[in-house]
Amino acid sequence: MIPEFNLGLGTVLIILIALVLSALRILREYERGVIFMLGRFWKVKGPGLIIVIPGLQQMVKVDLRVVTMDVPSQDVISRDNVSVKVNAVLYFRVVDPEKAIIQVEHYFEATSQLAQTTLRAVLGKHELDEMLSEREKLNLDVQQILDSQTDAWGIKVTNVEIKHIDLNETMVRAIARQAEAERERRAKVIHAEGEKQAAQTLLEAAEMLAREPAAMQLRYLQTLTQVAGDKTSTLVFPVPVDLIQNLLRPKSGAPNPPPRSGAGS
Numbered sequence: 118m119i120p121e122f123n124l125g126l127g128t129v130l131i132i133l134i135a136l137v138l139s140a141l142r143i144l145r146e147y148e149r150g151v152i153f154m155l156g157r158f159w160k161v162k163g164p165g166l167i168i169v170i171p172g173l174q175q176m177v178k179v180d181l182r183v184v185t186m187d188v189p190s191q192d193v194i195s196r197d198n199v200s201v202k203v204n205a206v207l208y209f210r211v212v213d214p215e216k217a218i219i220q221v222e223h224y225f226e227a228t229s230q231l232a233q234t235t236l237r238a239v240l241g242k243h244e245l246d247e248m249l250s251e252r253e254k255l256n257l258d259v260q261q262i263l264d265s266q267t268d269a270w271g272i273k274v275t276n277v278e279i280k281h282i283d284l285n286e287t288m289v290r291a292i293a294r295q296a297e298a299e300r301e302r303r304a305k306v307i308h309a310e311g312e313k314q315a316a317q318t319l320l321e322a323a324e325m326l327a328r329e330p331a332a333m334q335l336r337y338l339q340t341l342t343q344v345a346g347d348k349t350s351t352l353v354f355p356v357p358v359d360l361i362q363n364l365l366r367p368k369s370g371a372p373n374p375p376p377r378s379g380a381g382s
Contacts, residue, residue: 140168142176149214150176161214179214183275184225188232190283199245202283207232207263213271221270228267232277235262252279 144150144163152159153175162176169176190204209228211217217224239259240248248255256277264274 136171139171142167142169144178147180147182149179149181151179151214151218152176158215158219177218179211179217181211181214183208183210186225186229186232188229188236190281191233191237193237193240195240195245195248196242197244200285201245201248202281203236203240203248203279204281205232205236205259205277205279207274208276208278209263209267209272209274211271212273216269216271224270224272227270228263228272228274231266232259232263235259235266236279248282255279 142150143166146164149161149163150167151161152169155173186207188205188207190202193201193203195201221227236259239255239262256279260274260277263277267274
């Protein structure tokens with residue numbers, strides 16, 4: 118009887134030790150355990166060593182680290198009816214393990230699907246030029262919408278980055294022609310502005326010379342001097358009568374020349 122009793126006691130001890138070991142769980146610093154007692158939510162445990170009673174309690178492990186999710190390429194039609202393919206990367210993490218397990222089934226897949234539909238909806242409201250030039254604003258819009266919708270799931274969307282906006286070859290050539298036309302337009306505008314400023318400056322100079330006849334004469338003589346320095350050709354300039362009269366006019370205060378005596382006097 119004693120050997121049989123010892124054998125039964127040893128078996129019970131082994132079973133008890135196995136139950137205790139199976140009840141012990143170790144959770145890392147970034148892990149939490151959502152505990153259910155007979156199917157009802159009980160509490161969130163961790164990190165460290167926790168006890169889960171076999172048969173009465175069940176644990177669902179949740180990772181609290183930031184998850185990097187690649188959003189697959191999406192076909193988007195912009196507001197100006199341009200078809201593009203857009204893909205992005207999403208960063209999010211679980212901040213409330215209870216909601217992430219109870220409020221949504223497979224929160225990872227649910228967040229991925231929501232990110233795809235939100236990306237198409239937000240980009241479809243903008244024109245192609247806005248997609249290419251205002252990417253940071255679009256990233257912020259998508260992130261805010263996702264964050265507000267996933268808040269009920271205990272998920273925090275920290276960042277969204279649009280990686281690529283792919284265009285077909287026809288659209289790429291059209292954009293290149295548009296950019297070239299824009300550069301030509303700017304060049305013409307700059308040239309026209311230069312001509313306008315030059316004409317304005319010449320007008321101001323002409324008005325100044327018109328107010329000062331002596332300055333006009335000096336400018337005329339300076340031009341003759343510059344042209345005379347070029348000996349490769351012969352140029353004929355008309356001399357204004359006003360210039361000759363001003364040169365021959367006696368200075369103020371100079372004695373008048375004696376009158377010419379008449380013939381036969």
